Amino acid sequence: MTSTVERRSQIVQIVNTQGSIRVEALAQLCSVSSVTIRSDLSYLEKQGYLLRSHGFALPNNRIMHELSxxxxxxxxxxxxxxxxxxxxxxxxxxxxxxxxxxxxxxxxxxxxxxxxxxxxxxxxxxxxxxxxxxxxxxxxxxxxxxxxxxxxxxxxxxxxxxxxxxxxxxxxxxxxxxxxxxxxxxxxxxxxxxxxxxxxxxxxxxxxxxxxxxxxxxxxxxxxxxxxxxxxxxxxxxxxxxxxxxxxxxxxxxxxx
The missing domain is CATH 3.40.50.1360 (Rossmann fold)
Structure with a gap:
């Protein structure tokens, strides 16, 4: 089972890769409920790792993306x-x-x-x-x-x-x-x-x-x-x-x- 830390790291990676994604789609990708995803997004937004807007998760451009x-x-x-x-x-x-x-x-x-x-x-x-x-x-x-x-x-x-x-x-x-x-x-x-x-x-x-x-x-x-x-x-x-x-x-x- 994926830990909370691992799931939240996965969420950040997905959002940064796709640019924006609906809460329901994230829940499906992470195999958890929409309630859990909203809780994760709330935490990640407070920490500055992403942004939320009208049911979507958006990347925070202040976050560094890994380069080769x-x-x-x-x-x-x-x-x-x-x-x-x-x-x-x-x-x-x-x-x-x-x-x-x-x-x-x-x-x-x-x-x-x-x-x-x-x-x-x-x-x-x-x-x-x-x-x-x-x-x-x-x-x-x-x-x-x-x-x-x-x-x-x-x-x-x-x-x-x-x-x-x-x-x-x-x-x-x-x-x-x-x-x-x-x-x-x-x-x-x-x-x-x-x-x-x-x-x-x-x-x-x-x-x-x-x-x-x-x-x-x-x-x-x-x-x-x-x-x-x-x-x-x-x-x-x-x-x-x-x-x-x-x-x-x-x-x-x-x-x-």
Whole structure:
């Protein structure tokens, strides 16, 4: 039987895919009553994941939709490169770090050739491949199930493989960052793995281009105040910059000197 969380995630995906859909059609697709669907839609609307109008569910355009790794690579490439260059300055020889999967963390990996005696755990297949030529970097992967659309590993076996480790830093890519909700991502298993990565790291560093602020996905990784450092670009909205500074989060703008 599908859980409430799984069903609500399914509803968001259906609405975002179809653009709009009637309550009765959703009930049929999810194999539940219209009363249950209305309750789900009420919850999801309050959380900002979708909108309701005259018996229809509509997408909320503030919600980020998952893109393929190919699509992500084509977006904000110059800014991501600068963020990668700024982020690698936070890594010292001899440290152990986690690089989350994603196109921004891949840019960090691309700038690690000069480091020595560094251990990198990464759930990103393309991130690991980027580090093949970095002689001073030992690469480890958690295993698990490969999400081909994202080139990332996740799942229970990936989580189990991390339980007995502890790292100096985790560099976390995000799909969305909302002041009310926090750091979010599209995939439930990936969110679970990201939370564990944060729990076993001394310092949590978020790397993201400014287009992700004010957007959210369905699965929460971390609350707004639960990070130590943010590396982004000068396009970050002023309200977000001020909120981070008020929380004592160090902010580095990679495209300013």
């Amino acid at each position: 790794i190919k699509e992500k690579r084509s977006q904000h490439a110059d800014v991501k490169s600068l963020i990668g260059q700024a982020a690698v300055k936070q890594i010292q020889n001899g440290q152990s770090i986690i690089l989350d999967s994603g196109t921004t963390t891949k840019e960090i990996a691309a700038n690690m050739q000069h480091l020595n005696d560094v251990v990198v755990m990464t759930s990103g297949l393309d991130v690991a491949m980027e580090l093949v030529s970095a002689d001073g970097v030992q690469v480890r992967m958690p295993g698990g199930i490969l999400r081909k659309n994202a080139l990332s590993f996740s799942g229970i076996s990936a989580e189990k493989s991390l339980e007995n480790y502890f790292f100096d830093k985790v560099f976390l890519g995000v799909d969305g960052y909302d002041l009310k909700v926090g750091i979010t991502t599209h995939n439930e298993q990936e969110a679970n793995l990201n939370r564990l990565m944060c729990d076993i790291s001394t310092q949590i560093i978020v790397v993201t281009d400014s287009s992700k602020f004010g957007k959210r996905s369905f699965h929460v990784i971390r609350e707004f105040s639960g990070i130590d450092m943010l590396i982004t670009d000068s396009g970050i909205p002023q309200e977000y910059l001020q909120a981070f500074q008020d929380q004592g989060v160090e902010v580095i703008l990679a495209d300013t000197k």
